[in-house]
Amino acid sequence: MNTFQGRFAGKTALVTGAAQGIGREVALRLAREGARVALVDRAPLVEEVRFEAGAEAIAVQADLETFAGAQAAVATAQGAFGRIDILVNNVGGTIWARPYAEYAPDQVEAEIRRSLYPTLWCCRAVLPAMLAAGGGVIVNVSSVATRGLNRLPYAAAKGGVNAITACLAWEYAEYGIRVCGTAPGGTEAPPRRIPRNAAPPSAGEQGWWQQVVDQTTASSLLKRYGTIAEQAAAILFLASDEAAYITGVTLPVAGGDLG
Numbered sequence: 001m002n003t004f005q006g007r008f009a010g011k012t013a014l015v016t017g018a019a020q021g022i023g024r025e026v027a028l029r030l031a032r033e034g035a036r037v038a039l040v041d042r043a044p045l046v047e048e049v050r051f052e053a054g055a056e057a058i059a060v061q062a063d064l065e066t067f068a069g070a071q072a073a074v075a076t077a078q079g080a081f082g083r084i085d086i087l088v089n090n091v092g093g094t095i096w097a098r099p100y101a102e103y104a105p106d107q108v109e110a111e112i113r114r115s116l117y118p119t120l121w122c123c124r125a126v127l128p129a130m131l132a133a134g135g136g137v138i139v140n141v142s143s144v145a146t147r148g149l150n151r152l153p154y155a156a157a158k159g160g161v162n163a164i165t166a167c168l169a170w171e172y173a174e175y176g177i178r179v180c181g182t183a184p185g186g187t188e189a190p191p192r193r194i195p196r197n198a199a200p201p202s203a204g205e206q207g208w209w210q211q212v213v214d215q216t217t218a219s220s221l222l223k224r225y226g227t228i229a230e231q232a233a234a235i236l237f238l239a240s241d242e243a244a245y246i247t248g249v250t251l252p253v254a255g256g257d258l259g
Contacts (some may be wrong), residue, residue: 001237003024003029003031003032003033004033004036005157006033006034006223006236006238007033007240007241007242008030008033008035008086008102008239008240009031009033009034009035009036010034010084011034011036011038011085011086012035012036012037012077012081012082012083012084012086013027013030013035013037013038013072013084013085013086013087013239014037014038014040014074014077014084014086014087014088014122014126015027015030015037015039015040015062015088015090016040016073016087016088016089016090016091016118016122017040017041017090017091017118017254018039018040018041018042018045018049018059018090018210019039019045019048019049020041020043020045020189021187021189022090022141022184022187022189022228022231023039023090023226024049024092025035025039025133025228025229025231025232025237026088026090026232026235027053027057027226027243028049028052028053029051029232029236030086030236030239031053031054031056031057033236035058036057036079036081037053037056037057037058037067037109038057038058038060038073038076038077038105038175039053039057039058039059039060039062039086040059040060040061040062040064040073040077040230041059041061041062042061042062042064043061043064044061046059046060046061046214047059050128053144058076058077058080058081060072060073060076060077060221062076063115064091064117064118064122065113065118066115066117066120066121066126067121067125068126069121070121070122070124071121071123071125074122074125074126074129075088075127078129083129083133084126084129084133084136085128085133085135085137086134086136086137086138086239087122087123087126087130087136087137087138087139088138088192088239089118089119089122089123089138089139089140089141089161090095090141090235091097091114091115091118091122092114092115092116092118092119092141092143092154092157092158092161093114093115093154094111094115094145094151094154095107095110095111095114095154095211096111096205097151097205097206097208097209097211097212098150098204098205098208099150100149100152100153102208103152103153105198107153108153109131111153111154111156111157112153112156112157112228114157114158115154115157115158115161116157116158116160116161119140119160119161119164119205120164122138122162123138123149123179126138127172127177130172130177130178131172131175134175134176135175135176136176136177136178137175137177137179137180137237137238137239138177138178138179138180139179139180139181139182139235140161140164140165140179140180140182140248140250141161141181141182141183141184141235142158142161142162142165142182142183142184143155143183143184143259144183144184144185144219144252144254144257144258144259145157145158145186145259146159146183146259147164147215147259148212148215148216148219148259149211149212150208150209150211150212151212153187153189156181157221162250163182164179164250165180165181165249165250166248166249166250168170169247169248169249170248172236173233173247173248174223176208178243178247179247179251180238180243180245180246180247180248180249180251181238181249181250181251182231182234182235182238182250182251182252182253183227183250183252183253183254183259184253185216185219185220185225185226185227185252185253185254185255185257185259186213186216186217186220186226186254187225187226187227187228188196188225188227189228190227190230197223203253213237216228219254219257220254220255220256220257221256221257222253222255222256223255224255226253226254226255229248230253231253234251234253238251
């Protein structure tokens with residue numbers, strides 16, 4: 001994918017879930033395109049990505065499933081850079097794939113905590129900084145899995161992210177704050193160095209996950225998974241001044257699958 005030199009010059013961005021996957025790619029591209037970047041993750045791997053991002057980047061370890069963690073991450077970024085122009089809420093992801101009747105109550109709660117609360121809390125934590133600065137951009141990473149198989153709690157969480165995007169854009173447009181989202185489809189990525197679920201999958205779980213893969217591919221008009229670079233490109237566009245007249249919408253990035 002192309003790098004647009006200087007597209008984010010003079011901007012400060014905070015990227016959550018920056019240690020791996022889409023968040024890592026977004027953070028590194030923002031840095032290459034001129035932004036000062038706060039890379040936030042609860043995994044210590046985020047320090048390695050900060051080294052790749054260069055001197056105008058900081059790494060922040062925080063648990064964004066709590067408001068205290070989100071506040072601390074925002075305060076650290078503000079302390080280092082003085083302002084936050086862009087927030088990319090990327091934390092989330094399916095922990096288990098199974099029919100809903102097979103989910104234990106604690107698993108349902110864990111899926112919601114992972115894929116809804118980090119976005120909810122980080123938006124709340126960053127708003128005072130953006131209001132004080134007179135504007136900003138928030139890009140929330142949702143999912144087209146709001147319609148899909150074997151991931152109902154995750155789908156519910158990402159449906160909540162879509163609602164946050166629409167409502168927050170409406171509330172804060174008059175203050176110069178744009179709020180957009182992307183809804184990735186299936187995305188090929190290297191194996192996670194820290195898996196979301198450390199327990200090895202059973203044969204049944206492998207079968208349920210294969211149903212997810214098959215449905216995701218079939219739902220895409222392009223009949224393939226996307227790449228991390230393709231997901232990052234859409235996020236960076238929405239975060240940039242090129243998208244200055246876009247707010248309140250969630251863009252499917254899923255090969256024609258609208259979710």
